[in-house]
Amino acid sequence: MRVYFDYNATTPLAPEVIEAVATASRDLFGNASSVHHYGQQAKAAIDDARSAIATLINGDPSEIVFTSGGTEADNFAIRGAAEALEATGRRHLVATAIEHEAVLNTFKALARRGWRTTLVPVDQSGIVAPERVREAISRDTALVSVMHANNEIGTIQPIAAIAAIAHEQGALMHTDAVQSVAKIPVDVRELAVDLLSLSAHKFSGPKGVGALWIKRGTRMLPILTGGKHERNRRAGTENVASIVGLGVAARLGANKLTAEAVRLAALRDQLEQGILTRVAGTVVNGDPHARVPNTTNISFDRVEAESLLIALDLEGIAVSTGSACSSGTLEPSHVLRAMGLPTHRTQNSLRFSLGQFSTAAEVERVVDVLPRLVEKLRRLTKSPVAARS
Ligand SMILES: Cc1ncc(COP(=O)(O)O)c(C=O)c1O
Numbered sequence: 001m002r003v004y005f006d007y008n009a010t011t012p013l014a015p016e017v018i019e020a021v022a023t024a025s026r027d028l029f030g031n032a033s034s035v036h037h038y039g040q041q042a043k044a045a046i047d048d049a050r051s052a053i054a055t056l057i058n059g060d061p062s063e064i065v066f067t068s069g070g071t072e073a074d075n076f077a078i079r080g081a082a083e084a085l086e087a088t089g090r091r092h093l094v095a096t097a098i099e100h101e102a103v104l105n106t107f108k109a110l111a112r113r114g115w116r117t118t119l120v121p122v123d124q125s126g127i128v129a130p131e132r133v134r135e136a137i138s139r140d141t142a143l144v145s146v147m148h149a150n151n152e153i154g155t156i157q158p159i160a161a162i163a164a165i166a167h168e169q170g171a172l173m174h175t176d177a178v179q180s181v182a183k184i185p186v187d188v189r190e191l192a193v194d195l196l197s198l199s200a201h202k203f204s205g206p207k208g209v210g211a212l213w214i215k216r217g218t219r220m221l222p223i224l225t226g227g228k229h230e231r232n233r234r235a236g237t238e239n240v241a242s243i244v245g246l247g248v249a250a251r252l253g254a255n256k257l258t259a260e261a262v263r264l265a266a267l268r269d270q271l272e273q274g275i276l277t278r279v280a281g282t283v284v285n286g287d288p289h290a291r292v293p294n295t296t297n298i299s300f301d302r303v304e305a306e307s308l309l310i311a312l313d314l315e316g317i318a319v320s321t322g323s324a325c326s327s328g329t330l331e332p333s334h335v336l337r338a339m340g341l342p343t344h345r346t347q348n349s350l351r352f353s354l355g356q357f358s359t360a361a362e363v364e365r366v367v368d369v370l371p372r373l374v375e376k377l378r379r380l381t382k383s384p385v386a387a388r389s
Contacts, residue, residue: 002316003362005271007202007294007355008151008179009320013245014204014356020248021206024241032238033229042240049247056250057177057196058187059213065233066211066243070178070199072223073212074102074145076234077174077195080220081143082110090142090171092116096128096157097338103145103176104334116140125287126155126339134165141171148191149180152335152351153286154295156180163192172218178202178210182253183292184261194218200242204356205249209242264354265293267363271352272296274367279374285336285349294354297336299345303377308350311373317366320351 004012013021028045030038047061054061067073082093093110095103097119107117118136122128128146137144144166149156163173174195177186182203188196195218199210214220214233226235276282281301300308305321312319321333332346352366 001362001365002318003365004318005352005354005358005362005366006318006320007358008154008351008353010201010207011204011355012357013206014249014252016252017205017245017248021241021245024244028240028244030240032240033227042238045240045244045247046238049243049250052247052250052254053198053211053213056186056254057181057198057213058189059196060216062231063213063216064211065214065230066209066238066246067234068208068239069201069210070100070176070197071102073178073197073199073210074100074174074176075106076212076220076223077197078103078106078110078143078145079223081172081174081195081218082115083221083223084219085142085172088142090140092118092138092141093143093145094118094120094133094136094141094166094171095145096120096122096147098122098126098128098150098152098335099145099147100151100176100178103147120146122338124339124341125290126150126153126285126335127287127290128157128162130158130161130165133162137165137169137171139169141166141169143172143174145174145176147179148175148177148186148196149183149292150286150335151179152333153297153339154179154291154353155286156184156290156292159191159193163194167192179295180292182250182257183264183294185257188213188215200246200249203249203253206242206245209239209246211246260356261293264358267354267358267360268294268296268352270360271354271363271366272298274363275370278367278371285339285341285345294358295351296353297349297351299341299349300374301348302381303348303374304381305348305350307377307381308373311377312350312366312369315369315373317369320353321349 030042032042050061166173172194176197178199181198194215196213201207285297336346
């Protein structure tokens with residue numbers, strides 16, 4: 001039995017998405033900019049997907065710009081807004097210390113070009129207090145970027161409250177909702193943001209496609225220049241089949257959001273309780289309440305997370321040590337570090353993230369296997385990390 005509990009890294013495609021992408025790849029080969037029948041068919045399919053995404057997040061279809069995924073959506077939000085606002089004298093950007101690398105490294109790149117950047121700290125449970133954001137913002141802040149749900153620990157941030165603070169100072173508010181869309185209700189009007197990023201492969205859609213929602217009237221410059229695609233906001237011939245897949249995933253996500261959230265929360269809690277009771281020296285990282293229903297992040301005392309990850313993989317169980325980008329290295333998680341956890345806990349934590357195909361039998365399997373593996377590693381491991389804990 002193989003178990004995949006790494007849905008926050010990426011998800012398997014929904015069967016309906018596979019079908020729709022295959023059909024679109026075969027039948028909708030026209031260039032959506034062409035005026036003839038083939039082009040118009042492709043354009044209609046793209047517009048249908050645009051409506052599906054707009055419905056999922058309560059936006060207007062005209063406010064959706066398709067991108068190559070979450071990374072591009074984050075880059076577009078930050079660089080596009082920064083460039084548009086540069087002339088107004090606003091040269092300051094604010095984010096939190098627990099953002100995804102797509103945001104953090106874009107900030108670093110802009111800092112090298114003279115932008116002032118501030119990373120707001122989070123509390124021990126991985127939540128940013130709106131007051132901390134208020135302290136960081138000033139009259140020259142162009143944009144505040146705070147993720148909706150964190151990819152490593154799943155915590156949900158108080159976006160609407162932070163957006164209100166950003167707007168008081170005339171700054172734009174962006175949220176990276178890559179890990180919340182189709183897991184919890186995401187409503188751009190309720191969140192009161194100006195820009196929102198999403199990515200299809202985190203909710204049963206294809207990789208390499210996503211979107212940036214841009215509130216109507218928001219001043220943005222394109223980061224990809226070329227043709228007049230996406231109302232002059234993102235140049236490049238549209239990836240029709242993937243966009244169609246994104247649309248199907250959005251409709252599926254909207255239809256089963258509530259039921260799936262309840263089902264996954266029950267499975268996640270069963271997994272968490274099973275681990276906490278069967279494996280001594282374990283503790284959950286993050287906020288137990290304000291988090292997405294599919295994610296838990298657990299510290300295993302006197303165990304090196306990478307070793308446990310490999311031991312689990314040998315048993316056919318796939319999990320993660322946090323963000324996929326830092327896997328394969330012993331870099332401590334920047335998220336757990338920002339929460340102020342001691343070094344050993346930033347290196348002994350595993351993320352379990354569930355999804356569409358997760359079952360109770362899989363949860364049982366993981367809970368059965370873990371005590372033996374952890375015990376073995378604790379006996380064998382003589383690493384400095386283990387010794388310190
Ligand atoms: C919070 C968050 N933002 C952005 C991204 C990047 O999205 P993509 O993989 O579509 O580029 C990810 C994916 O790991 C993510 O978890």
